[in-house]
Amino acid sequence: MTNGNISVYMCSTYGGYPKGNIYWIMDDKPQLQDSDRIQFNSTNETRNRSYNITSVYTVVNVLHKIRKIQCIVENSALQVNLTASYEESPNPDKQMEEKKKMTIIATVSVFLIITVTLILAVLGIRHRNKKAGTSVI
Structure with a gap:
């Protein structure tokens, strides 16, 4: 969602086990996980012990070029990474x-x-x- 000079991106994964991690890459540069622009929330579903993970990344728009935002969901136990990409035009x-x-x-x-x-x-x-x-x- 883009509103004026601020864009908000949300990445979610549901029903994963064990608990995974979400990482963000903007314009091919990894973003710091402790940045104040990234909100990270996870919820443990107790009945089947799986995890829902959501991360929200807020970006102040820069008009100099097209942005490519990537969300990477990592599950180290399965040794699998899933990637979702969004390119702003x-x-x-x-x-x-x-x-x-x-x-x-x-x-x-x-x-x-x-x-x-x-x-x-x-x-x-x-x-x-x-x-x-x-x-x-």
Whole structure:
């Protein structure tokens, strides 16, 4: 879930035994498990002695590139790791909005350049005609 500048990712595993571990990797870099951005909760299901594990990872968005988030569930007794991945792509609406802004800025810039050029041309013609003693404009 993404809300403004904060993204929240949740990774869960259910009914595992023995209790496993969840690790996070962002942009191919392992994230520290003791980080204040990672909340780790586990619940022991007593009737069948299996574990439900949930980890929530909160990330402040950086707009510099696409992010790849991976959740790795490790069960050392089974020597098996399960991985879930999520790749964020740029928001198409936001990209379209940025393109529209850039188009408006470019259009206004071209208009201003043409206007200034015409004003300078008129002033130059007036100055030249003033020196020559004639009046066209």
